[in-house]
Amino acid sequence: MNKSILTAFIILIAATVQGQSYIGFGTDNYNGVHGVISNPANIVDSRFKTDINLIGVSGLIGNDYYSAKFGDILKDDFDFDDDGTKSPKNANNAYGNVDILGPSFMFNINSRNSLAIFTRGRVFFNVNDINGDTYDNISNEFDENEDFNVNEGDYQMSANAWAETGITYATVLVNQEQHFLKGGISLKYLMGYGNAYSSGKNIVIDYDADGSGTTGSIDSQGEIAYGNSDNITNDFEDYEFVKSADGFGVDLGFIYEWRPNFADYTVTDKDGNPYAPKDINKYKLKFGLSLTDLGSLKYKGTENAYDITNSISEDDFDNEEGFEDKLNNLYTQIRSGNASKAVLPTALHLNADWNINNHFYMNLNTDLSITSKSNSNTNSIANIVSLTPRFESKWFSFYSPVSYVQNLGVQWGAGLRAGPLYVGSGSILTVLTSDQSKGADVYAGLKIPIYQSRPKDKDDDGVLDKVDGCPEVPGPIENNGCPWPDTDGDQVLDKDDNCPEEAGIIENKGCPWEDTDNDGVLDKDDNCPEEAGVVENQGCPWPDTDADGVLDKDDNCPEVPGTVANNGCPELTEEVQKTLNEYAKTILFNSGKATIKIESTNVLVDIMKILNEYPNATFTVEGHTDSIGSVPSNQKLSEERALSVKNFLVEKGIDSARLTAIGYGESKPIATNMYKAGRAENRRVEINLVKN
Template structure:
């Protein structure tokens, strides 16, 4: 019994492949139309005016069952069974993807929106929950005298080939300061070119070498079902390339960009419209979220058969049946027959985060998660994957080196580049070249015609792009829309800083001439009272009259005391005041025969001081007088000393000494007769008289 016969019977995998395309390249901001394959929002605000893909292909092989060194595989004596490392387990899995991007293009339909049209051919293969011991127990020409047992259990296997023609529209949804969001939608017309699938439940196979006679016997249990499109016939050996099904699919995606330095590249034209150059990446962090491959195809003319394979048969009977279908129909029990199941696309969720380290170096984190059930009949699914991709990126060249963890395969390390129209790479090349037990290999390559966004022109070199420069041929600041600031009045103060742009002025007065608001011939800049006419000698202010006596302070000798014009603004000592003053003075008492003032006279002197303070500029003479008792010289001396004692008392109490003089007249100026006691008392006196 040959291995191929049993392999067909079990519908086991011959190889397993990873299900992702263009690993590493999809993180490049210059991937152009390829960007829509992972997230349709990518084509909005693109670094391309137009990107035309001529042809691109991606193919990946790998598995979690078998690993080998790459160079050994190409040696003549390499043996699959004897060389390499096998890792059989109860649930080995396989994923397959060949992806061809045909003629496709994208272009900008407005400053905010982009459109793409693409063609694509795809082949997917999935084998889930295959028992690795199955292959271990089957060899090409196995020993018919050795028993073996296969406990396959449940499995799911599907393969699907289809083509897509799609249209993608993406637009900017939000562009506000440092926040930027764009969204995109892809609608796809699907053309099915082939579909085959199989599933098994509780399958076991027990081969007994002795059997019941000279040949072995095969005892099996479980249920097998298989289906295929109408263009696959004759035990899956014949295939006609023709469209066998139609359907529709969709992709949906959003991208958020955080642009903390938006003000550095955003300019505003004279109409208030903002503009940012299209040829540079403006984000510090970018996050993408998308759903891809929503949809299915219904092969209406396809068929599905199901068999109960619980039976014990002779080995010769098994090998005498010609084909796979003959074995099932003649040796086992058919339990149902009908139309094939709908082929479900490999729906997936993609999350992407990109960090702009500086203008050319980036780090990208990408996660692809399958949203389809691996246990559902005729359903394709991608392999779950997490990739970290550092890259160097520029307009004409990019290099990236993705490190990925892929479900059921493990860690893969690759490298790729883009050089103008060429892109080529592999998500596993470094792992393949360095590992002795590589379980996968992939490669992609393609050609395109990139038409990049131009660097905005700035003919006058003033840093303001011609697109928003109101004076593209003359150097000017951005604040004035690229035009030089005018100086209309020619006073060397630019109009933007000139408070009087049409009247020549001086720099110190912000371009305005100095004014004389109060018309007092003193300019406001020098006028301490610019709104009130005044004198030059008083810095443009009017002379004040603090006490309101009609005598200006500059001429008023008593600025804060009301006086008369005749007395230079000071109050005049009237006859009544003089009389009152002397009435007080005459009551000043001295000790007998001495010049010392009696304490009883203190209150009188205080009253005198109060009167003198009311006339701060008046000068007085303190005069001393005596009676005629005693000698003339003695009386003269005593009068002088008493006058001086009063003067000193007044000075001590705060009267300005410049205002006081003292003089003694002795007995020479009596005001009454000295013959009587009463007259002599009147003659012993002090008078305080105004100096005129």
Template sequence: MKKLFFLLCIILSAHFTNAQSYIGFLTDNYSGVHGVISNPANITDSRFKTDVNLVGASVLFANDYYGIKLSDVTSGDFDFEEDATKNPSNSNNIFGNVDVLGPAFMFNLDKKSSIAVFSRMRVNYNINEINGETYESISNDFDETEDFNVNEEDYYLTGNAWAEIGITYARTIYNKEQHFLKGGVSLKYLQGLGNAYTSGKDVTIDYDADGSNLGGGVTTGSITTTGEVNYGHSDNIDGNFEDFDLEIIDGAKGFGLDLGFVYEYRPDFASYNSTDSDGNIYGRKDKNKYKFKFGLSITDIGSIKYKNGTANTYDINGTINEDDFENEENFEDVLNNLYREINSGLSTKAMLPTALHLNADWNMLKKFYLNLNTDLSLSSNSKENTNRIANIVSLTPRFESKGFSFYMPLSLIQGSGFQWGAGFRAGPLYIGSGSILSLLTSNDSKAADVYLGLKIPITQKSPKDKDGDGVTNKQDKCPKVAGPIENSGCPWEDTDRDTVLDKDDQCPEEAGPVENSGCPWKDTDGDTVLDKDDQCPEEAGLPENSGCLYKDTDGDTIYDEEDKCPEEAGPTENNGCPWKDTDGDTILDKDDQCPNTAGTAANNGCPEVTETVQKTLNNYAKTILFNTGKTSIKVESTTALIEIIQILKEYPNAKFSVEGHTDSIGSAVNNQKLSENRANSVKDFLIEKGIDSSRLSAVGYGETKPIATNMYKDGREQNRRVEINLVK
């Protein structure tokens, strides 16, 4: 009955292999050389100087038929047939893989590029879409087995084992401010270790428990099949899949290719950069700098050609006896001895499980991250001898640091459902499982995986800054004394101790004030007045004159600063200005009592009243008429008075006496009084019209100074007069 079950496993399988390896661990920025598994770009700009993997293995088994409780399995006496929960359906699946990363290492070539060399062994298998009810039937004894029928139509199955030796090169492509992009490629030499596949067309299997009578009352079952089956395998497989060993096969070789890119968004890029004294920018190599990281890669492009492999096609239309089936030693004998071979060949070609990987990583807070990863198969599910991965989506929160990381992946795996796991990395040890928490908490777990390994991680060192000045010891020319970046971490010196640092001091070896850029103030002309205060810095002068000499432009012995006429010589008593002679009478204004009117020296610069002028005055004065017996001046005398005023103004400093005279008619007393009053009337008129009162005096002589006889009328008229005489 086991051969019948194995026949069903081969015929009814489809391949979901190479499920995610090292679930959770590959999200870690400290996974090191393991990063080439999912994306070859991961190894450059990494947190490692070098990373050496000693050995690591990841094993996964998943199905949707058996459900177990982990505590029952580990109790010691557990039987799958008796104790496991069974979930039969029309399409049950079983698949698994082993992924061993052997000796591998990575290191940095320079600041922008890295290289890795790795060895790897991989085994993939699965059983897919088996009818669970059928499996329950054939797993029992024949006597208890009932008839069953399976209509499988077309199917494809592939199992493959191979070893890889690969080299990876990764390089920074773009690094500017907050944007960073790197890419990588892995070239892999593939060595086949074993391969088997089968595919079918329009396949059905009908088992009749009472189908054949062997005589003597003995009845055995019959197996009726229809369709066409393709079957191929490498030359180290003889048809008995239970006993073959993995081994290097001559002529089983191939090549593979992985390509990948990683973009990082670094909004705080500046906080990770420093500038040395030469202006070169260097960044922290020991820190993740991104807020968001996005990865895209395609892996396992290629194939392995088994040159000595066997590939046959069989017509399985017909009915065979169950006993005949049981008598055959292996599955290949069943096909060769019980069915008709319609085609045969000597070569098989196993395609790698080409896949697309999308990865997004979010640095939520310092050392806490959240990763979203999707693995999608790019291989056709209807192409024979082609490996395929199971599509998977994983959400993994993690804590990450240089020495320790912890992750808890939550995954949805095609054909296996939800998985919850945990893992950690501690120094050289990494261990974990993508399903351990599901196994611990569920009574019906259908998947199990585990990975474990040891490596020698040599991480980038944190830059040391012994003096705490922000310049790392490697870049610091004074690592024990704090100093600015622009001076290579050394403090600025103050050679002359004037409190102005040498970098700002224009006279670093000579003390000077801050306001003069550390230079002492100069006294170019040596006059004890510093140049900063000296208005004549190149000519010695006097401190009280801001360092300048007093000038005497006009040579009058009076300095220009005090000379009101600096360009014209003049005496000291006139503030350096020459005395003026405004009226041009050769008598200086300072001595001229009439500076605006030309005069004579004898008259102190004032014009002299000549006899002619005196006569003219009196001629006008004699024409002044008074009302009879009164002191009031007649109107018709106004013209004569105006003329008198004009003459008086021409001699502004001359003083005049207005003299009144009468005839002898009347009493001498009255005549005296009348003469005085009339003299005062003329004086008052002149003062009223602008003549200074200090220049005028009035006097009356009555009848005492006649100029003609009073005996006659003409004589008396001449005696009644007013005279204006110069007071000498």
């Protein structure tokens, strides 16, 4: 049996590559029109007036099945089997990418809007879940006289080549001091130049060397499907480079910038409006979120599927000319129709950038594939996380990304931008230092950068020279950049001087002090400048708020009418005192305790109303008991009950300084303790006015 035919039949490959482009360069704030690749919002508030890309090429290749030292690969005597290391797995995956950014440019429509037009050529391939163990066995140990088994299972393969012509619009959504938000969208017209794909389900191949007599036999099961565009022949030997599909794609993105030092770089335009120069980065932290490559291509082509469940002889298999003949003549075709659409490698990008100082930055970027590798004719990127420190300036940037790439591991690269030239790799340092390198990528290109210019302000007064009335003398924005005059020489500028031609006092807005009401108190010190008063009351007459004949300055209760004899406060009459104690005597306590019964609440509220009517009066809360029990215990109980009543009143808003709690025990009976009724009268609380 022909070894190469069997190898092709089971379609085994084991390579994996990074699906990203221009790794490292994409983090640079001076990447210009390249910014639309990862996030269309990048082009607004750019460091460029215009950026014109002439040509840029990014290619990426990697491998998790095979590794070797980079220098050995370049040698003439390099042997694939002997000079490298194979690491087969049950499910190897592959995806590759060539990305060519053709003539493209971006420019600013105005301070809040930008536009970009770009051309791009791309080649992507994916191979998912190919059994590298089987490939390793066949390539190293195959013997036509020995049996072997292939348990491939499911796999997916696809390759797609297309060109893009796109337009990007980006705008500033929020610009509020520390907070800056911009968004962008790219609309892309897609032109397909070739597509081929294949898939398999539950594939098992069993080769019996003895077979039936003189030849071996092949038992197989499972399903194989393949499709391709019309410009690729079914045997995949010929390819015609013509457009064979149309489609549309969309990229969306948002970027938020935190600008805590906005006041340090904010100047004003000719109208006095805040203006932030576009030639500098203004953020401390920047966060980006984007979704790229939403879309697909519908090729003109065919798709065929076959059930390969059969048992055939080795001779029958070898006698068929090509792969398609083997499928058509030896196995059962189960469907045939138009080729399925080719789905673009849709991805989600999350980006965070930290401006450590003016020139040094740290970038964290994550690219996540949104497409499923189990779907037919679908491209996808490798999931990747990159940490990229960089030095960045107007004419030169250097970056060194360290990335963890799905199925490939850690990659370390370097790149630089020097004016119109950019060149770099996301893996070059790993390739040069590793004895078992699994991948490599590289990019390079040329552009014409036209940078934003720095607005001039010779006198550093915040007014641009082109609108500064005194460009060499600092002055305020409100006076067109010129200093304010002081006509009367009183150190109060005319703009703030209410008496610009008469020397006055700074505190009086440039005017001399007056005494409008002629009360001997200058208006600056007079709280009632238009009403004659007295010096002691800051130029105001003494008030009598409650009109009780006692001036507020002498009135201890200025808002409650009282008597002159009681310093303006109301006097507590004997009748009110009697009412107060009648209420107090009805306060009930739990037997033998100082806790007030709930039914006494209303009585206490009435007592509070009386106390509030005499806000300047102080009272004693006196507790009394009958003679039942010992003298010490009665004394203690009377004190606790008096204090309990006081605490209740204080909690409800009575000033504690107005109340004094006293306990008299059984020492002051008001009735005989010989009888129950008398003892009940003696168990009481009194609230008495403290007379001065």
